Amino acid sequence: MMLRSLCAAAVLGLAAPAFAQTAMPFALDWKFEGPSAPYFVAIDNGYFSEEGLDVTIEEGAGSLAAIPKVATGAFPVGFADINSVIRFLDQNPGAPVAAIMMVYDKPPFAVVGRASQGITTPADLEGRILGAPPPDGAWAQFPIFAAENDLDVSAITVEPVGFPTREPMLAQGEVDAVTGFSFSSTLNLIRLGVEEEDLSVLLMADYGVELYGNAIIVNTDYASENPEEITGFLTGVARGWQSAIDDPAAAIVSLLERNPAADPDLEERRLQLAINDNVLTGYVAANGMGGIDADRFAAALEQTATVYEFASEPDASVIFDGSYLPEGDVLMLSAE
Template sequence: MLNKITRLLAAPLLTISTMAMAETDVAFTLDWKFEGPAAPYFLAIDNGHFAAEDLNVSITAGQGSLDAIPKVATGAYPIGFADINSLVKFLDQNPEAPVKAVMMIYDKPPFAVVGRKSQGISSVSDLEGSVLGAPPPDGAWAQFPVFALENDLDMDKITVEPVGFPTREPMLAEGKVDSVTGFSFSSYLNLVRLGVPEDDLTTLLMADHGVALYGNAIIVNTDYAESNPEIITGFLSAVAMGVKDAAADPEAGAQAVIDRNPAGDVALETRRLNLALRDNILTDYVSENGLGNVDSARFAKALEQIAITYDFNSSPSMEAIFTDAYLPDSSVLMVK
């Protein structure tokens, strides 16, 4: 009798153990290094949101969207994080590639021009007659012609100085250029670290000046997603919870990043995360509609703006690039 009772008592424990062992391993690639804006994904691990979806997620740093997109398209990673504008061009050149965006994270892209007031840059019009430092491969520089067109800037009146990524902010700090293109939350803080007074900095976020483009999104290998829809939806649910956690306690989010990147600085990454949350993630649209989705009219305009600087092989459609089919229930996506 005692043995029977023991077996009955052990049964729930065996069930729990079996459930724990049933977690699905998911590899997720970022587009860049472990910095503040990546906090939601690490918080989703640390706070058990992925585990609640029976997922065991590993996160790998990236080397840019042009690195992350092929990794997902080839199936090396089932899920990734990348600039949707780069994805648009990738799919135009590789229309059969099994990759698509499923959750918008940067409702406003961080593409920006950061200048110094002491060097005459206080508004968009001040860029005419100035020297702009721009790394040729820079994502923000790639959108500058759209930004210039939307703001009636005469490109012939702007001296563009090609610079390297490592020298971009130092050249502005040294006064060798008047402004630089870059990501708002990175270039700004890099300049502050170099000793440029914050009240001397002007950040011109392109999304606030006529550029309709979206930013980075969660992307998936569509073959994997079609075979595992519940895994994708579970992953996106956990990410939404991670975003909410990061918004509620940015310092804890930054600490989750630094736990994986000890060379970083918690205070710096807290500020970087706060900037990304304020300017790129928790926008007015997201406050009203929740995380993850896109506005079809804006998306159509964004495709038109991409065509200003890129010759499409075929007419692009939103359906080939983005789907909301895997997004969780709207109650999960709303951020209060």
């Protein structure tokens, strides 16, 4: 009798596993650096698991590479430049991918040069060599930056460079400036021994570029079938960013567990730059994280059209879908 009871209990235990988690692989745009720490905090603090999600994170090789990973369904969610998503959807109409949560309300797209090589303003790029990785989100927006600042692009020598060689080439004087994210290229150059006073960081958003930056993107087929999981993922993302804002040093501890070779001081500074300049903007402080302003987004699409010929009229509702954002105050980020 006792044996039958034990066997029955074992069968019930196998038939009804407790707290099953939904696998949620997440494709980053770039390496495991400071600005990716909030996502690891969300894992380590249990924010994703509380939503029933088992989130794993994969490094990226640039925003352009992250988009097809999500569009093909290899990853249900990713992190990419929304402007690259706009162009991807124009070139691949009907592709099952959309932005669903704005993270970089102010984009980090920048041209980073050296004052000692004569680069202090956009006009100084004429007659110089610009290093630009082809998959770089900042390089993708350079035509808008050039147009807004009346640059003669034919007078700029563009050198296609790889991500690993971009900053070393500038540090060695092989190029005069590079395109990149402000918090990445700047700190990488400082790490390579370039004096901070010698750096000229031309943030495109301060020179006429009216675009948004990186956003959480989703495979729309997956999202339509699993809306609660996607909202749960975004909840975890927002909570991870708030924790990183509250305690950047602790967030870097989570990062170092995945990237032990990282310089903790450098990555904490990189994270803080992203928070101050790109994430916790005045709009986000007033309206919460994740959403977009319809008028601003329409203006961004118009600006894109000045340098990019759309195959068809872009539909903002297809590009960005805010319906999966969590309700309540979880999106109201604040600085302590």
